[in-house]
Structures are given as C-alpha cells and as structure tokens.
Amino acid sequence: MTGLPPIVSDEELTAFLDGELPQAARRALEARLAEDSSLADRLEALRRGGANLKAGFDALLAAAPEARLATIFADIGVQSRAVPTVSAPVRRQSRSVATVFLRLAAALVLFVAGAAAGVFGQRYWGAQAPEPVNWRVAVADYLSLYTRESLSAIPNDPERLKEELASVSAPLGITLSPDEVALPDLDLKRAQLLRFRDKPLVQLAYLPADDGPVAFCIILNGAPDADPKFESREGQNIVFWSKGGRGFLIIGRTPRPELEALAQRLQSSVS
C-alpha cells in the first residue's frame, strides 16, 4: 500500500473506546494502534478524558435530594391526578381507574389548601362534585402519599412549631399549644392548615422513631359529639371522634391499641 494511511479521527477513537466501532473497523484500528505510538497516545488522552465519568454521575445520583423529591411528588401527585376525572369523565367508568381517581379526587380537595392549587382545585371540584367524600377518606389518601422521608427532612424546631400551631388553630376557634398536642415517642414535625369542602382542617404530622408518619387532624364541621371509633383505610388505622362541633382523628400505621391510647390522650388534652 502506498501513500499516507487515512487519518484516524477523534470520533473514531472515541467510538473504539466506547465499544461502538463495528468489528472490522475495530480490528483495523487495533492493528494501527500497535504500530503507531502517536495514535496510541491520542487514544490514551481520550481515555483519560472519559475516566471516572460514570463514578461522577453515580455520585450525583446518590446526592439527589430524595426526601425533597418525595415531598414534591406527593404534593404534585395529589394536585394533578384528579385532573383526568374532570377532563375525561368517561374514563371513570373503567374499573380500577375509577377508584384510583375517586381516591385522588378526595385527596385533591384536601390539598386545595395550598395557595397555588386553591383556585384550580376549587374550580374543578365545584364544577363536577362526584360522590360524597368522607373527610377521613381524604385524610387517609393524603397521608398515604407520605413516607418517613417526607417528614424526616423537616428539622425539629419548637419555636417554629409553636407559631405554626397558633396560626393554624385560629380558624378552628381554638388555640393549640405544643404541650397539648405533644405525643410520647413522636416528633411533631409540621402543622398545616388545609381545607375540606370549605371547612378548615388542621393536620399535625408526627414522625415516630421507627414507623411511618402519624397525623392528628381536626376539622371544624359542626358534627354532633361522638365517642371514639376505630376504622382502617388505605392500610392505615384511624381513631376518630367529635366534640364541640369539631371532628378529630388520629391516623397512622400504628397498631390499634397504641393508636387508641394516643387518641385518648389527645381527647383529654385538646378540646
């Protein structure tokens, strides 16, 4: 063969390194590399340039803010999953989808308290109110989207909680203090004011040492007084009662006896 051999491009060398060269081209290049040290040097430089990239990206994946993403996801999931019930009501006829939508629609109402979602959610909800939804269903749905990580990222901050409690409990016509709502072995993480069917609903979220989130909720619904009852929804246990025109419930994966003990405690401390 006469004349200069064809110039090997960086692209070709890169494809060689990445195992993307067809076999024939690969063999030819290997032969060239064995004879041409400057070509081998170029290959080595490109190899160095690509070194540790996988490790870098793996580290970035490990650094992704898992807890924050779970919270973002929980919040969005609730907001948007109800949309298809409105835009495509026909779909609700199909079996499991219908139940999913119903549950999510319930969760939507609860979430509507979020400022951004407020107008959006109420408009749709008002436009097409589906089957009646028990507030406990809504709470259970909302909580079922939460994991430990959703709450564990929130730092324990007694001062902030004290303020949150005072501001969220005002619409209920009561004043909740940290002592009243304190529960043994549970960290109170957050107090939120939500809204269910135009009624103020407060959710206090607790994180146990080694179990899923527990929530204590109060709604101002004018219901007649009722003694505590127990039920299970969404794999979660609930104890609920009414007093003074307010509905109360405590919900979590906590076993029934312990949950009932917590309910009893709250019953006597909060009224």
Add this chain to the structure above:
Amino acid sequence: MTTTGHEAVMAGLKGELKRLWRYGFVLSGRRDAADDLVQATCLRAIERAHQFIPGTRLDRWLFAILRSIWLNDIRATRYRTGEGTVDAETVLTFDGASAVETNILAGQVLSAVNSLPEAQRETVFLVYGEGLTYREAAETLAIPIGTVMSRLAGARARLAGLALEEKKREAKP
C-alpha cells in the same frame, strides 16, 4: 385487560425521580432548577399519561418530557443567566454530609463536566451516565449519530485537557 398508560405512569413515576433530578441538574447546573424540572416533568407526565404506551421505556419517555420542558420553558425564562455559576462539588456536600470527602474524584469530574458546553454535557451524561448507546442518544437528542460521536470526542478531548491542567497545578508547590 392490560394496564393503561395512565396506570403505568402512576406506578413507575416515583421510582424515576432521582434520575430525573440528576438529568435536570446536568442540564441546568442548579439544584433549584433541577427540583423545578422534576416537578414540571411529573405534572406533564401525569397530564399526558394516556399517551404513554405500556411496555415501552418509561424512563426514556420521562427524559424526553424533562428535556422538552428544559428547552422550551425553563432554560429560556428562568435559569442559566449566570453561565456555569455552580460548583458541582457543592451538590455533593449538600445532602450527604461528608459525601465530598469520599467523593473528591467524583466532585472534580462533575466540575469538569459542568464546564462543558451544554450539548456536550448532555450527550456525555446520556451515554456515560445513563449508559445509552450512540443510537439511543441520537434518537433522544434528535441528532445524527455522527453528531453524538463528535460531541463525545470533543468532550473527551476537553476533559483530558482539563485533567492535565489540574495535574500541572497540583505538581506546582
């Protein structure tokens, strides 16, 4: 009856959040933008879930959504006003306390990757981070395979140059 697109998206979306965030971070170089991208991607994915074909790759479908949001909405309007302002090493320290200590090398690599032009950075990520073949990367980015190759080669050459400079700096007392 098989699952619908909607069911498939609902079932799989949560498991893809971290990878979506990583893609968002690679594109934007910013934590807040990456958060926003994940959020917007989830919303759009749920809206369009009926368009997803069960049995196809959910991750690729989500990546395409995230990418389109980045190109059409977020990049144009809100971010990247100060190009390359983020020190990629900081992202490794924020969540895991001492991640950077165990990941000095990874941090350096990410800093270098972050200095690449966006097109190269994204291609490098898809091929070397996500393990796409050249053909898959070309389809994802809607570019010819030759362009994928030239971006990767350009990125490798530049990263090799940066590594060399780093070495020289370290060699000096």
